[in-house]
Amino acid sequence: MSQYQENATVTHVEQFTATNYRLTLDCPAVAGSARPGQFVMIRTGRGKDPLLRRPFSIHQTSRDGTIQIYFKVVGRGTDILAHVKKQETLSIFGPLGRGYRLNTGTPSVIVGGGLGIAPLLFLVQENCRVKKDCTEDLIVLGARERIEIEPLLDDFRPFGIRIMTATDDGSLGHHGFALGILESMQLPSGCTVYGCGPEPMLAGLSSFCASRGLPCQVSVESVMACGMGACLGCSRPDSKGNYTHVCLNGPVYNAEDLQWKM
Amino acid sequence: MSQYQENATVTHVEQFTATNYRLTLDCPAVAGSARPGQFVMIRTGRGKDPLLRRPFSIHQTSRDGTIQIYFKVVGRGTDILAHVKKQETLSIFGPLGRGYRLNTGTPSVIVGGGLGIAPLLFLVQENCRVKKDCTEDLIVLGARERIEIEPLLDDFRPFGIRIMTATDDGSLGHHGFALGILESMQLPSGCTVYGCGPEPMLAGLSSFCASRGLPCQVSVESVMACGMGACLGCSRPDSKGNYTHVCLNGPVYNAEDLQWKM
Amino acid sequence: MENVSLQEGQVPDLRVNIGSLELANPVMTASGTFGYAREFENLMNLHRLGAVIVKGISLHPRAGNPPQRIMETACGMLNAIGLQNVGVDRFITEKMNYLAGLNIPVIVNILGDSLAEYEEITKRLAGVPGVAGIEVNISCPNVKKGGVAFGTDPAMAAAVTAAVKNKADVPVMVKLSPNVTDITLIARAVEQAGADSISLINTLIGMGIDLKTRRPVLANVIGGLSGPAIKPVALRMVFEVARVVSIPVIGIGGIESAEDALEFMLAGATAVQIGTANFVNPRASEDVVDGISAYAANEKLTSIRSIIGGLRLDSLKDHATSSHNPVAK
């Protein structure tokens, strides 16, 4: 698997909410070899502070050699990224990690919460491209409020996948969690579940799937220094009590292979 | 003497040569109390690196509450400043130090070399404002080549002061150093000399004036951390062998009060 | 820990006690980074400070090192000022008057090349109006012991402390050098020698080289590293020392914001000192006071004292006490 370090030109900056942004980056080498669920490490500043790169899921790729990242401002690095201007360049490095293993023989149920939606557009894109018809598949998008989901809906619609939404404040779709939708409905039999979102949501999804015997792949986070297996900093206990390294063995795991705190 | 810390809005960015820039900063408090020869400390980045502020002479002030700085890119801090955009804000702190003591009773001979021209526009401005008629006064502007001086000439002309130029490559005015002009001409008798420029030029100017018994004020540089007398970092040996602090006792000194390496 | 919660309309109590010295809030200025305070009078409200600590004073005036004395480093700076100061006598006659008028505790940082010098400075400061405390800089070379810094040897550190304590009529704070193998040994030694409080850290010893000239950047070759770069080391040492002494500990090192200050307090510091940050933001110390006040109000703390040493270690016990703890890799 090839990885590249590229100076990506920012071709598009979109602001969706007070804190949520989307950048389009021209980086043909990374874009050309990326798989859904993989991530990139981006240098947010030019100086020595912030020092380390920041990991971001690949939100989508396009044939013209661009990728997108969709992110929320939570600290210094993301704040700098939010102020990046069109035509500036960012050092990007990827694609990294193991992405989703698409189970094209079964119906897909895809669940995203909050910024966990980020990698799912790429997953849906690829899922529907490979399957050709994905109208039986389902994506559930959850967030705190309407404005976090709405701007993304137009990007999901063209694929023909069924879309359901849930918001904590009821401003869009189901009033409650994304997982609540799954619990309340009949899932396509024999489906594979793919998830990304906050840790408690993934923990819940994991036990939901385990109790129903559904294969479940989730993308998890960890603090990272290198993103490529060199520092051993991104450890996380697996279900056997060993440490797995999220940047190398993840970020996508079979939910049953990880330890979950309920 | 009052000093202020302000968030100055950048209202104008001018690039004169590959490395020389001029910024106009809206900072009414600093502008309102600045004197020619004083300087400001500017924070070039928002993060912790580069950590320290950078000192810049006040190039000119205007009644509308702006000041200008005229600078050359020599390292990280000035490189960041060169990339500042209109409407961005910079933390500025000043006015600092002791500026030129205008000797309004005598003719003025003002000599600037390279970036040393920076504080002299403000000095000419004030010199000519106070004296009302400064047509007997002289400013000599020296630089390596034409393009370093030419863009500034329009700013000096309105005051009516006599302007002479010198370039190392002869592309404008006298072929040689600014000091060469002084050496080759008859200076107004009893004049006061004001200088700013590279250390060797100031050393030369100092001995030139000493040998002719002319009072001479020069603005010198030093590495600075605080710019306000708190760190004692900006020391420089004075003529008595004591350390003087450039940020507090300077940057403008009577040339005879300093030690010069020839 | 005081866990009573702040009532509606109440203002959090920011006072802390450094032994017998009560500060209005835990924020002081670090020696050598705040001149003699007057330099800052136009730029902040000096009366808001918990205490001011002035530039280190020696028995006789010192000219300091030749230039270049300072240098920027990654997220920090090196200085080799060389302890330039006016000497204790001129300090008392020229500087103390203004300082005493500020109505905030003034702590005088002192330094010497021998025990006798430390003693003599302390004697001269005794009874001087406005002096509320003495901070002893023990990072200085002991000329009698071949120039080894007092602060790197527990016995020498204790000797300086005892000498100063013996002559002082105000509380004595001893400022530790971080350039040692085991900071807790020095801390315990100065505590036993009578120190009323311990401040740490002074600067780490570092060096810069100019590739173009192939010379050291600083005329003194080596200098003291300060600023955000050293904060993790400072925080660790404060944590270590606060666990082994029972006198108040004052945290210093890379503090720029109220958050930084509060982290040091969680680690066990009763108060903090703001150093290099004063150069970057001359209002830094006042901003930290404001930030601590806002934090206390936000967290509904009746008193800021309730967070001192409040670091939660419970869930970490297993690892923290494992044999691997003392080493990080």
Place this chain on the structure above:
Amino acid sequence: MENVSLQEGQVPDLRVNIGSLELANPVMTASGTFGYAREFENLMNLHRLGAVIVKGISLHPRAGNPPQRIMETACGMLNAIGLQNVGVDRFITEKMNYLAGLNIPVIVNILGDSLAEYEEITKRLAGVPGVAGIEVNISCPNVKKGGVAFGTDPAMAAAVTAAVKNKADVPVMVKLSPNVTDITLIARAVEQAGADSISLINTLIGMGIDLKTRRPVLANVIGGLSGPAIKPVALRMVFEVARVVSIPVIGIGGIESAEDALEFMLAGATAVQIGTANFVNPRASEDVVDGISAYAANEKLTSIRSIIGGLRLDSLKDHATSSHNPVAK
């Protein structure tokens, strides 16, 4: 110093000798920051490296510390990986094959909790094809001596060195901990005990606190500080050590660029190691090789060896030897 100037068309000689080990250039990768090299094969040309130093290997596999293991700091990072590694046997069977195929010197970084462990690892590495050298990490706790790090005591450091030397069939590089009062004492002790070279610095011990949770950020509470933030300390220690030992010194600490590397060489380093910078720029070590090569060509150096220890101190003599030198303030 070799002062012959480079002739037109000649290429500068970048080779350096670490005792009997000849490197094609002075650039190595620092242990724990380059995995087992293979991780970087797509991102740079591994063959360009002067040598590769792999993640620290212990006698038995180690799981390492629980998360959170790393944390960013101002211009640096803290790590408490906990020496996670596959153990010497699996290292030999699973990793050495690939490494040996790289045709660059492979230096194995080793660690242990007792002299016996250090000895045993060395024994197992003896005769393994491709192992060109051993780097001994002595920042590890000596379990027999109450967990005090081997590297903080000259006698213990010497004992580890002698133990490894005794069993090693390749040159032994001893890696010093900077968390000591006087690094030259440790350096001289390991030199006398037979070390073929000395590398420094390992990480400074630091700590981070999360104000929101009021907990240490790292599960291990303390961690090792690395990156540009520590460069001034590293440079100073390399300078100090290079002046007192006659074996080659290898500089480590915050090196990101050829300029950084060359500064360490001026300070007395024969070679350098690139650590944290590998995370920021996976091609960092190759970029440093390129930069050193360009510098040498530019400066018309026949051999890069001519700059080792080339720091000019002449005009500084008066201050550098003054009694104030050991202390910076």
